[in-house]
Amino acid sequence: MRKPCCDKEGTNKGAWSKQEDQKLIDYIHLHGEGCWRSLPKAAGLHRCGKSCRLRWINYLRPDIKRGNFAPDEEDLIIKLHALLGNRWSLIAGRLPGRTDNEVKNYWNSHIRRKLINMGIDPNNHKLYQTSPLPHAASSSSRLNLDLTIAFPAHYSSSPTFTLAQEDDDNNNNNPKPTSENMDESNPTLLLFQ
DNA sequence: AACCCTCGCAACCGCCAGTAC
DNA sequence: GGTACTGGCGGTTGCGAGGGT
Numbered sequence: 001m002r003k004p005c006c007d008k009e010g011t012n013k014g015a016w017s018k019q020e021d022q023k024l025i026d027y028i029h030l031h032g033e034g035c036w037r038s039l040p041k042a043a044g045l046h047r048c049g050k051s052c053r054l055r056w057i058n059y060l061r062p063d064i065k066r067g068n069f070a071p072d073e074e075d076l077i078i079k080l081h082a083l084l085g086n087r088w089s090l091i092a093g094r095l096p097g098r099t100d101n102e103v104k105n106y107w108n109s110h111i112r113r114k115l116i117n118m119g120i121d122p123n124n125h126k127l128y129q130t131s132p133l134p135h136a137a138s139s140s141s142r143l144n145l146d147l148t149i150a151f152p153a154h155y156s157s158s159p160t161f162t163l164a165q166e167d168d169d170n171n172n173n174n175p176k177p178t179s180e181n182m183d184e185s186n187p188t189l190l191l192f193q
Numbered sequence: 194a195a196c197c198c199t200c201g202c203a204a205c206c207g208c209c210a211g212t213a214c
Numbered sequence: 215g216g217t218a219c220t221g222g223c224g225g226t227t228g229c230g231a232g233g234g235t
Binding site: 195196197198199200201202203204205206207208209210211212213214 | 216217218219220221222223224225226227228229230231232233234235
Binding site for chain 3: 014015034035036037049050053057086087088089100101104
């Protein structure tokens, strides 16, 4: 049996207090990131190591960009999601200052709904066969319908843009990156640099 | 004013891959 | 090669805020 990542007894859960944040920041400034399992004890925090890591990565890190996503960031997320699927950490890696959790939340709360309203299946970026909403057909007509994948029209003219892989019918809604298409040298992803 | 509902976001959970022994 | 440990990831949950009735 796998041991739990931490002793659940005596560890705090839920929202972090300012004091806890400060302890974590101070400790990482002094000792750097890493060894999350032993960090809570060393830093005097009654938290799980995983919880500390998450708090630092998603909220306390100094290089985090907070606030609304710019339109170009949103476009990039849509494009990357079409290529990579729900690989949020990879997508976030292409968005400086954004975290995987933030991108994931933004996708689920904003972009996903937006695509659905446009008649686009957010899972595979294809137009719905039968529109889930009455106005979906007219909305989708604003897109370039020549594309199998329904990217915004201004991407369709890019001569360098190619799909990582074709969707083989309905059993592959979230194409996973292969070692080949994850390669920095792959022209598919070079487009986004 | 009180209640209900929806939404956005922070945080948790469980699983998996990599690594050390 | 097998096992244990750790970090990282994606899915999901829970809570607070804000809007509507």
